[in-house]
Amino acid sequence: MHINVSQQLTEPVGSVRSYKVSEIIDVIGDGNGSMVQGEVSLIRTNRGILAKGALHTAVKVTCSRCLSLFDCPLAINIEEEHFPITEVSSGTAVPLPEEPSGFTIDEHHILDLTEAIRQNVLLVIPMKPLCHEDCAGLCPECGHNLNQGSCGCLPQRMALRWAELSKLASISDISANKRKGIK
Ligand SMILES: [Zn+2]
Numbered sequence: 362m363h364i365n366v367s368q369q370l371t372e373p374v375g376s377v378r379s380y381k382v383s384e385i386i387d388v389i390g391d392g393n394g395s396m397v398q399g400e401v402s403l404i405r406t407n408r409g410i411l412a413k414g415a416l417h418t419a420v421k422v423t424c425s426r427c428l429s430l431f432d433c434p435l436a437i438n439i440e441e442e443h444f445p446i447t448e449v450s451s452g453t454a455v456p457l458p459e460e461p462s463g464f465t466i467d468e469h470h471i472l473d474l475t476e477a478i479r480q481n482v483l484l485v486i487p488m489k490p491l492c493h494e495d496c497a498g499l500c501p502e503c504g505h506n507l508n509q510g511s512c513g514c515l516p517q518r519m520a521l522r523w524a525e526l527s528k529l530a531s532i533s534d535i536s537a538n539k540r541k542g543i544k
């Protein structure tokens with residue numbers, strides 16, 4: 362998302378411009394574009410331009426439980442100051458302030474929002490994404506995706522458990538009977 366801010370850089374501090382964002386951006390660098398939508402305000406500061414906005418997108422991520430790929434919706438709030446590297450009137454180089462983020466406006470006075478969007482997306486991607494809150498996950502026995510129905514392992518395991526339990530039960534029956542003096 363490129364915005365030419367040469368005009369705004371000549372305006373007084375506090376001048377605001379609003380832009381609608383609707384663009385496909387490769388936000389997680391996997392070669393797949395994600396539609397990013399929302400609104401961004403550019404505010405002239407004494408040092409550059411503050412980009413502030415609320416955006417939303419969806420990125421393809423792997424469910425941490427069932428390992429399927431799904432579109433994870435994300436809300437992004439951006440508030441990043443961008444600093445010009447050249448003076449707009451004279452064209453001379455401007456020393457950059459020592460900021461850890463250090464987003465820049467290039468020598469053609471183009472503010473590229475892509476990097477700010479990308480960095481903020483990375484902050485909000487969940488560590489353990491879930492395709493659904495109640496994702497059933499994979500069967501620990503056969504790896505079947507349990508969201509697509511049962512695989513048959515669970516009833517089998519239950520049956521085994523019951524068999525063991527009933528064995529135990531019959532043993533305790535015998536000992537109980539012994540105590541009661543029946544055989
Ligand atoms: Zn899942």
Ligand SMILES: [Zn+2]
Nearest residue numbers: 500503512514
């Ligand atoms: Zn199974």
